[in-house]
Amino acid sequence: MESRSMSPAATIRRLRADDAACFKALRLEALTISPESMGSTFELENGLGVEWFARRLEDTHTLGAFRDGELVGTLGFVVQQGPKHAHKGRLFGMYVKPAFRRSGLARLLANAILDVAREQVEIVQLIVVQDNVPARRLYESIGFVEFGLELKAAKDGGRYYDEAHMALDFSRAADST
């Protein structure tokens, strides 16, 4: 499904293979500026060709936030594989350029991707570094609940990162309204 929504200041639309070059550039920026928040590394993704990012965009549902035609934020969604897990999906790759933060773009991206996810799965999960307060506050504010904490889940440059596992169960969210 093609997801499009507008606010007076931003356009949210699905990224496709044609967007791979600017998507890769934004990923590399994210991995440079916020390496502690991301599950990947600059070294790994810098070595991948644009065609890898094009495939990634076609294999997932990744939304981009645009301001004046510039890609300034992203959020991805993918349905889990296998017959016993296909009722669940995963969010990944949330990032907003620093100059565009605190203006509601991440919330706009999250709500738009949840509209897509609600049509395809019952539960959406994500992983967030435990001390990433901005991201955790955002996810909690839209209904995600922590269901697990993995200590020393990631290790980078000799430093360990604990990761919180969060989920939003659409059936429970509906019950509580």
Ligand SMILES: CC(C)(COP(=O)(O)OP(=O)(O)OC[C@H]1O[C@@H](n2cnc3c(N)ncnc32)[C@H](O)[C@@H]1OP(=O)(O)O)[C@@H](O)C(=O)NCCC(=O)NCCS
């Ligand atoms: C986390 C991130 C995506 C938020 O983007 P954003 O566009 O600034 O977020 P929004 O303006 O939509 O804010 C939505 C909510 O997030 C929370 N939030 C965002 N920034 C925050 C901050 N600096 N401190 C505390 N809460 C914050 C608030 O609950 C906010 O709601 P409010 O404005 O009503 O208080 C952005 O800071 C970012 O890209 N960080 C680096 C990458 C990252 O951490 N990604 C998440 C990986 S799991």
